[in-house]
Amino acid sequence: MPGDIDKKYAGLLEKKWTSVIRLQKKVMDLECRLSEAEKEYLSGAPSREKRSPGEWIPRPPERHSLLGHRGPITRVLFHPVYGVALSASEDSTIKVWDYETGDLVSSSRDKTIKMWEVATGDCVRTFTGHRDWVRMVRVNADGALLASCSNDQTVRVWVVSSRPR
Structure with missing residues:
Protein backbone atom coordinates (compact mmCIF):
# COMPACT_ATOMS: atom_id res chain seq x y z
CA MET A 1 0.00 0.00 0.00
CA PRO A 2 2.65 2.59 0.84
CA GLY A 3 4.21 2.00 -2.58
CA ASP A 4 0.87 2.64 -4.30
CA ILE A 5 0.50 5.96 -2.48
CA ASP A 6 4.02 6.97 -3.47
CA LYS A 7 3.26 6.14 -7.12
CA LYS A 8 0.00 8.10 -6.94
CA TYR A 9 1.70 11.27 -5.73
CA ALA A 10 5.00 10.83 -7.56
CA GLY A 11 5.52 13.73 -9.93
CA LEU A 12 2.43 15.59 -8.69
CA LEU A 13 4.44 18.54 -7.40
CA GLU A 14 6.34 18.76 -10.68
CA LYS A 15 3.09 18.71 -12.69
CA LYS A 16 1.54 21.42 -10.52
CA TRP A 17 4.67 23.55 -10.78
CA THR A 18 4.72 23.16 -14.59
CA SER A 19 1.06 24.24 -14.72
CA VAL A 20 1.78 27.30 -12.58
CA ILE A 21 4.69 28.29 -14.84
CA ARG A 22 2.53 27.87 -17.97
CA LEU A 23 -0.26 29.99 -16.48
CA GLN A 24 2.20 32.66 -15.37
CA LYS A 25 3.60 32.83 -18.92
CA LYS A 26 0.07 33.32 -20.30
CA VAL A 27 -0.61 36.05 -17.73
CA MET A 28 2.62 37.83 -18.69
CA ASP A 29 1.75 37.60 -22.41
CA LEU A 30 -1.73 39.03 -21.77
CA GLU A 31 -0.32 41.83 -19.61
CA CYS A 32 2.09 42.71 -22.41
CA ARG A 33 -0.73 42.79 -24.99
CA LEU A 34 -2.86 44.92 -22.66
CA SER A 35 0.01 47.35 -22.16
CA GLU A 36 0.53 47.67 -25.92
CA ALA A 37 -3.21 48.21 -26.49
CA GLU A 38 -3.32 50.90 -23.79
CA LYS A 39 -0.33 52.69 -25.32
CA GLU A 40 -1.95 52.57 -28.77
CA TYR A 41 -5.26 53.86 -27.40
CA LEU A 42 -3.67 56.65 -25.38
CA SER A 43 -1.38 57.78 -28.19
CA GLY A 44 -4.31 58.19 -30.60
CA ALA A 45 -6.94 59.62 -28.32
CA PRO A 46 -6.91 62.95 -26.52
CA SER A 47 -6.78 62.51 -22.79
CA ARG A 48 -7.57 64.75 -19.88
CA GLU A 49 -3.91 64.77 -18.88
CA LYS A 50 -3.05 66.48 -22.17
CA ARG A 51 -5.65 69.23 -21.70
CA SER A 52 -6.02 72.00 -19.21
CA PRO A 53 -8.88 71.56 -16.70
CA GLY A 54 -10.80 74.43 -18.32
CA GLU A 55 -11.10 72.41 -21.54
CA TRP A 56 -12.78 69.46 -19.83
CA ILE A 57 -16.18 71.16 -19.66
CA PRO A 58 -18.07 71.95 -22.89
CA ARG A 59 -18.75 75.63 -23.48
CA PRO A 60 -21.63 77.10 -25.48
CA PRO A 61 -22.31 77.60 -28.28
CA GLU A 62 -22.14 74.07 -29.64
CA ARG A 63 -19.65 73.44 -32.43
CA HIS A 64 -22.26 71.78 -34.68
CA SER A 65 -25.95 71.17 -34.41
CA LEU A 66 -26.38 68.00 -36.44
CA LEU A 67 -29.89 67.80 -37.83
CA GLY A 68 -31.18 65.10 -40.14
CA HIS A 69 -33.21 62.44 -38.34
CA ARG A 70 -36.95 62.36 -38.99
CA GLY A 71 -37.78 60.68 -35.66
CA PRO A 72 -36.63 60.72 -32.05
Whole structure:
Protein backbone atom coordinates (compact mmCIF):
# COMPACT_ATOMS: atom_id res chain seq x y z
CA MET A 1 0.00 0.00 0.00
CA PRO A 2 2.65 2.59 0.84
CA GLY A 3 4.21 2.00 -2.58
CA ASP A 4 0.87 2.64 -4.30
CA ILE A 5 0.50 5.96 -2.48
CA ASP A 6 4.02 6.97 -3.47
CA LYS A 7 3.26 6.14 -7.12
CA LYS A 8 0.00 8.10 -6.94
CA TYR A 9 1.70 11.27 -5.73
CA ALA A 10 5.00 10.83 -7.56
CA GLY A 11 5.52 13.73 -9.93
CA LEU A 12 2.43 15.59 -8.69
CA LEU A 13 4.44 18.54 -7.40
CA GLU A 14 6.34 18.76 -10.68
CA LYS A 15 3.09 18.71 -12.69
CA LYS A 16 1.54 21.42 -10.52
CA TRP A 17 4.67 23.55 -10.78
CA THR A 18 4.72 23.16 -14.59
CA SER A 19 1.06 24.24 -14.72
CA VAL A 20 1.78 27.30 -12.58
CA ILE A 21 4.69 28.29 -14.84
CA ARG A 22 2.53 27.87 -17.97
CA LEU A 23 -0.26 29.99 -16.48
CA GLN A 24 2.20 32.66 -15.37
CA LYS A 25 3.60 32.83 -18.92
CA LYS A 26 0.07 33.32 -20.30
CA VAL A 27 -0.61 36.05 -17.73
CA MET A 28 2.62 37.83 -18.69
CA ASP A 29 1.75 37.60 -22.41
CA LEU A 30 -1.73 39.03 -21.77
CA GLU A 31 -0.32 41.83 -19.61
CA CYS A 32 2.09 42.71 -22.41
CA ARG A 33 -0.73 42.79 -24.99
CA LEU A 34 -2.86 44.92 -22.66
CA SER A 35 0.01 47.35 -22.16
CA GLU A 36 0.53 47.67 -25.92
CA ALA A 37 -3.21 48.21 -26.49
CA GLU A 38 -3.32 50.90 -23.79
CA LYS A 39 -0.33 52.69 -25.32
CA GLU A 40 -1.95 52.57 -28.77
CA TYR A 41 -5.26 53.86 -27.40
CA LEU A 42 -3.67 56.65 -25.38
CA SER A 43 -1.38 57.78 -28.19
CA GLY A 44 -4.31 58.19 -30.60
CA ALA A 45 -6.94 59.62 -28.32
CA PRO A 46 -6.91 62.95 -26.52
CA SER A 47 -6.78 62.51 -22.79
CA ARG A 48 -7.57 64.75 -19.88
CA GLU A 49 -3.91 64.77 -18.88
CA LYS A 50 -3.05 66.48 -22.17
CA ARG A 51 -5.65 69.23 -21.70
CA SER A 52 -6.02 72.00 -19.21
CA PRO A 53 -8.88 71.56 -16.70
CA GLY A 54 -10.80 74.43 -18.32
CA GLU A 55 -11.10 72.41 -21.54
CA TRP A 56 -12.78 69.46 -19.83
CA ILE A 57 -16.18 71.16 -19.66
CA PRO A 58 -18.07 71.95 -22.89
CA ARG A 59 -18.75 75.63 -23.48
CA PRO A 60 -21.63 77.10 -25.48
CA PRO A 61 -22.31 77.60 -28.28
CA GLU A 62 -22.14 74.07 -29.64
CA ARG A 63 -19.65 73.44 -32.43
CA HIS A 64 -22.26 71.78 -34.68
CA SER A 65 -25.95 71.17 -34.41
CA LEU A 66 -26.38 68.00 -36.44
CA LEU A 67 -29.89 67.80 -37.83
CA GLY A 68 -31.18 65.10 -40.14
CA HIS A 69 -33.21 62.44 -38.34
CA ARG A 70 -36.95 62.36 -38.99
CA GLY A 71 -37.78 60.68 -35.66
CA PRO A 72 -36.63 60.72 -32.05
CA ILE A 73 -32.92 59.97 -31.63
CA THR A 74 -32.48 56.92 -29.43
CA ARG A 75 -28.69 56.57 -29.20
CA VAL A 76 -25.50 58.49 -29.87
CA LEU A 77 -21.93 57.15 -29.66
CA PHE A 78 -18.52 58.76 -30.12
CA HIS A 79 -15.63 56.90 -31.69
CA PRO A 80 -12.79 56.79 -29.13
CA VAL A 81 -10.09 57.86 -31.61
CA TYR A 82 -11.61 59.38 -34.75
CA GLY A 83 -13.73 62.51 -34.87
CA VAL A 84 -17.01 60.81 -35.71
CA ALA A 85 -20.22 60.21 -33.83
CA LEU A 86 -23.02 57.79 -34.66
CA SER A 87 -26.68 58.39 -33.99
CA ALA A 88 -29.62 56.00 -34.21
CA SER A 89 -33.22 57.03 -34.53
CA GLU A 90 -36.74 55.67 -34.47
CA ASP A 91 -36.95 56.72 -38.13
CA SER A 92 -34.97 53.48 -38.84
CA THR A 93 -31.74 55.23 -39.76
CA ILE A 94 -28.22 55.24 -38.38
CA LYS A 95 -26.12 58.27 -39.21
CA VAL A 96 -22.37 58.78 -39.00
CA TRP A 97 -21.40 62.38 -38.30
CA ASP A 98 -17.95 63.89 -38.72
CA TYR A 99 -18.22 66.39 -35.90
CA GLU A 100 -14.89 67.98 -36.81
CA THR A 101 -16.15 69.07 -40.24
CA GLY A 102 -19.92 68.63 -40.01
CA ASP A 103 -20.13 66.04 -42.82
CA LEU A 104 -22.73 63.29 -42.56
CA VAL A 105 -23.17 59.76 -43.91
CA SER A 106 -26.47 57.95 -43.39
CA SER A 107 -27.79 54.43 -43.92
CA SER A 108 -31.42 53.48 -44.20
CA ARG A 109 -34.14 50.95 -44.93
CA ASP A 110 -34.39 52.40 -48.43
CA LYS A 111 -31.27 50.31 -49.34
CA THR A 112 -29.07 53.38 -49.83
CA ILE A 113 -26.19 55.20 -48.21
CA LYS A 114 -26.22 58.97 -48.53
CA MET A 115 -23.61 61.66 -48.00
CA TRP A 116 -24.97 64.99 -46.83
CA GLU A 117 -23.71 68.54 -46.60
CA VAL A 118 -24.81 69.41 -43.08
CA ALA A 119 -24.61 73.17 -43.55
CA THR A 120 -27.11 73.15 -46.43
CA GLY A 121 -28.94 69.88 -45.77
CA ASP A 122 -28.31 68.81 -49.37
CA CYS A 123 -27.65 65.20 -50.37
CA VAL A 124 -24.22 65.27 -52.02
CA ARG A 125 -24.04 61.63 -53.10
CA THR A 126 -26.12 58.45 -52.97
CA PHE A 127 -24.55 54.98 -52.92
CA THR A 128 -26.80 52.20 -54.24
CA GLY A 129 -26.15 48.48 -54.51
CA HIS A 130 -27.53 46.79 -51.41
CA ARG A 131 -30.67 44.72 -51.95
CA ASP A 132 -32.06 45.14 -48.41
CA TRP A 133 -31.99 47.45 -45.38
CA VAL A 134 -28.54 49.01 -44.86
CA ARG A 135 -27.99 48.51 -41.14
CA MET A 136 -24.75 50.40 -40.55
CA VAL A 137 -22.09 52.45 -42.26
CA ARG A 138 -18.59 53.32 -41.05
CA VAL A 139 -16.13 55.85 -42.40
CA ASN A 140 -12.38 55.19 -42.28
CA ALA A 141 -9.94 57.64 -40.68
CA ASP A 142 -9.14 59.71 -43.77
CA GLY A 143 -12.72 59.68 -45.08
CA ALA A 144 -11.76 57.97 -48.35
CA LEU A 145 -13.65 54.70 -47.69
CA LEU A 146 -17.06 53.71 -46.37
CA ALA A 147 -17.97 50.22 -45.16
CA SER A 148 -21.62 49.21 -45.01
CA CYS A 149 -23.48 46.12 -43.88
CA SER A 150 -26.97 45.11 -44.87
CA ASN A 151 -29.74 42.61 -44.28
CA ASP A 152 -28.88 41.29 -47.77
CA GLN A 153 -25.99 39.49 -46.00
CA THR A 154 -23.27 41.58 -47.62
CA VAL A 155 -20.61 43.97 -46.45
CA ARG A 156 -19.58 46.52 -49.05
CA VAL A 157 -16.58 48.82 -49.12
CA TRP A 158 -17.14 52.03 -51.03
CA VAL A 159 -14.47 54.37 -52.33
CA VAL A 160 -16.04 57.75 -51.71
CA SER A 161 -14.91 59.12 -55.08
CA SER A 162 -15.93 56.06 -57.18
CA ARG A 163 -18.13 52.92 -57.36
CA PRO A 164 -18.47 50.12 -54.74
CA ARG A 165 -16.01 47.21 -54.56
